[in-house]
Amino acid sequence: MNKFWESNLEKLPQDVREIVIKTIKHNRWRRYETINLIASENVMSPLAEAAYLSDMMHRYAEGKPFKRYYQGTIYVDEIETKTSEFMGELLGGAYVDPRPVSGTTANAAAFRVLAECGSKAVIAPVQAGAHVSHTKFGTLGALCIEHIELPYDEENLNVDIDKAVKLIESIKPKFAVLGGSVYLFPHPVREIADAIHSVGGRLVYDAAHVLGLIIGKRWRNPLDYGADVVTSSTHKTFPGPQGGIIASRDRDLFKKIGRAIFPLFVSNHHLHRLPALAITALEMKHYGELYADQIVRNAKTLAEALAAEGFKVLGENLGYTKSHQVVIDVRSEGGGAKSAILLEKANIIVNKNLLPYDPPDAIKDPSGLRLGVQEMTRFGMKEEDMKIIAKFIARVLKKREDPTKIAQEVKSYRRDYIEVKYCFELNPIDDGKLYLLF
Numbered sequence: 001m002n003k004f005w006e007s008n009l010e011k012l013p014q015d016v017r018e019i020v021i022k023t024i025k026h027n028r029w030r031r032y033e034t035i036n037l038i039a040s041e042n043v044m045s046p047l048a049e050a051a052y053l054s055d056m057m058h059r060y061a062e063g064k065p066f067k068r069y070y071q072g073t074i075y076v077d078e079i080e081t082k083t084s085e086f087m088g089e090l091l092g093g094a095y096v097d098p099r100p101v102s103g104t105t106a107n108a109a110a111f112r113v114l115a116e117c118g119s120k121a122v123i124a125p126v127q128a129g130a131h132v133s134h135t136k137f138g139t140l141g142a143l144c145i146e147h148i149e150l151p152y153d154e155e156n157l158n159v160d161i162d163k164a165v166k167l168i169e170s171i172k173p174k175f176a177v178l179g180g181s182v183y184l185f186p187h188p189v190r191e192i193a194d195a196i197h198s199v200g201g202r203l204v205y206d207a208a209h210v211l212g213l214i215i216g217k218r219w220r221n222p223l224d225y226g227a228d229v230v231t232s233s234t235h236k237t238f239p240g241p242q243g244g245i246i247a248s249r250d251r252d253l254f255k256k257i258g259r260a261i262f263p264l265f266v267s268n269h270h271l272h273r274l275p276a277l278a279i280t281a282l283e284m285k286h287y288g289e290l291y292a293d294q295i296v297r298n299a300k301t302l303a304e305a306l307a308a309e310g311f312k313v314l315g316e317n318l319g320y321t322k323s324h325q326v327v328i329d330v331r332s333e334g335g336g337a338k339s340a341i342l343l344e345k346a347n348i349i350v351n352k353n354l355l356p357y358d359p360p361d362a363i364k365d366p367s368g369l370r371l372g373v374q375e376m377t378r379f380g381m382k383e384e385d386m387k388i389i390a391k392f393i394a395r396v397l398k399k400r401e402d403p404t405k406i407a408q409e410v411k412s413y414r415r416d417y418i419e420v421k422y423c424f425e426l427n428p429i430d431d432g433k434l435y436l437l438f
């Protein structure tokens with residue numbers, strides 16, 4: 001804690017200090033003392049963080065840039081337009097709407113426009129990683145669109161293309177959704193796009209997890225393979241502020257979805273995200289390919305190193321992974337729930353996950369763990385570090401060493417990796433104090 005806070009904290013009421021400030025301060029542990037392998041998280045650059053804290057967080061700007069229902073929005077209009085342009089350029093040319101406040105909100109707007117209540121949609125099978133928002137338990141269900149899963153190909157851990165095409169031809173759904181939350185290999189975008197187009201439907205690709213890999217050219221851009229709409233979060237492999245976007249090259253469809261975002265799903269779109277998103281986009285324009293390349297190498301190295309430590313790593317016959325994720329089966333280490341808790345005690349943060357062969361009701365204690373390397377890569381870790389992480393994990397789960405002892409080792413290991421890489425160097429944060437830009 002820096003001098004300003006040290007000398008001034010005492011002036012604050014006790015509950016502010018001991019509840020609010022204390023929890024924020026303690027949560028710095030997540031950022032600086034753990035090996036964070038949660039596959040859906042990342043950190044912004046210091047510059048983007050500083051830009052996030054601006055007066056825009058207090059304002060409203062309903063509607064589209066330069067056509068608002070509020071006065072005083074001229075600078076928001078400018079930054080929103082530019083943010084869309086920067087993101088569109090990164091996606092190889094696309095209209096981009098940055099107003100959805102989350103990936104789920106982006107999905108809601110796209111799904112609402114593509115199908116009405118009572119019609120059908122096909123989604124990637126849950127075993128191939130579909131997100132809850134694609135299902136009857138989430139957004140699709142809330143819109144009362146019928147959820148039909150595409151068939152699953154166990155061998156390839158993916159959509160079964162032949163059976164999927166037949167299913168689409170027979171039920172003629174309004175749209176298909178590909179992309180997911182737990183997937184190691186790209187879904188078959190071209191084949192599903194052709195099938196769904198042949199019955200007059202549309203393809204939505206949910207890029208929440210892989211947006212950073214797409215713009216870094218290490219994952220196929222679904223817009224180049226026939227996807228009509230891309231929905232995404234902006235904070236997973238793409239290391240921006242938490243939020244969502246919609247992208248499309250189809251102007252009419254894009255406009256229709258824009259008219260659903262507001263007023264159906266968003267009124268205030270959390271305007272302070274925009275400058276932070278713009279900065280991240282420009283950073284990714286410069287460093288995105290290097291970053292994505294290192295993520296993919298790190299994931300593959302982590303998978304191989306875990307296999308060498310004796311773990312059952314999914315996708316062995318397919319080279320383990322092409323994304324930022326690694327999935328391991330920890331049944332023989334005591335199951336997903338227990339393993340995740342043990343690792344947390346060792347300052348290694350992961351989440352338990354259902355594996356393709358788990359029954360859906362195993363959700364409380366599934367067989368697997370999902371690991372993502374994007375955040376540790378952002379802090380500068382490379383292949384050699386992945387081997388060390390695999391050793392830490394093996395010492396906790398296989399050798400059953402005392403996790404609190406390993407936590408101390410992890411904490412000191414992290415000391416060399418606290419600076420965010422792949423970003424502009426200007427750093428307005430010093431010793432925990434953020435020097436506000438404004």
Ligand SMILES: *Cc1c(COP(=O)(O)O)cnc(C)c1O
Pocket residue numbers: 040101102103104105130131133179180181206207208209232233234243244
């Ligand atoms: C994370 C995720 C979402 C949801 O994004 P939020 O921004 O958390 O609402 C949607 N789709 C997929 C595939 C995801 O992984």
